[in-house]
Ligand code: G3D
């Protein structure tokens with residue numbers, strides 16, 4: 759960790775279609791973002807400057823899948839170099855949490871094993887159909903650093919979610 763160096767943190771956001779990945783990213787970067795569409799790998803990359811507690815100038819690079827989540831052919835460049843992973847489930851659809859364990863975590867293990875994971879239980883503004891204990895036990899099983907209930911609609915905990923994954927991602931430099 760060097761004081762004068764500028765850091766770029768690549769953070770990827772994954773999860774089943776329509777869980778709210780793009781909405782969360784857009785809520786967080788609101789207005790100040792520059793968007794970079796990379797058709798070749800089917801992703802949007804959003805950039806935002808952030809201030810972490812250590813005061814080191816840091817650029818957050820958020821990778822969001824643009825298109826069909828499970829289909830993305832270019833998995834390696836998507837995952838490669840990620841220092842943090844946000845996995846999103848939809849509190850109104852149990853299946854989206856089941857898929858985290860069955861599909862998304864094996865993918866992470868394959869391509870970016872060491873990156874810290876934060877689990878987001880999104881759409882907390884709607885009726886919550888999944889028991890808190892189940893989500894907690896999923897989080898323990900897949901070894902997440904944190905579980906956060908969010909709403910991209912109301913903005914609940916959105917800042918906090920990105921702050922936590924950024925702090926965790928920064929630790930991978932230590
Ligand atoms: P994705 O990027 O994971 O595929 P999107 O998901 O961000 O495109 O969101 C899918 C739909 O869910 C969108 O609805 C979006 O507005 C809605 N959504 C996302 N997050 C929340 C949330 O926290 N609360 C509620 N109530 N809705 C949310 P539409 O109708 O535009 O397709």
Ligand code: MG
Pocket residue numbers: 779780781822823824825
């Ligand atoms: Mg999307």
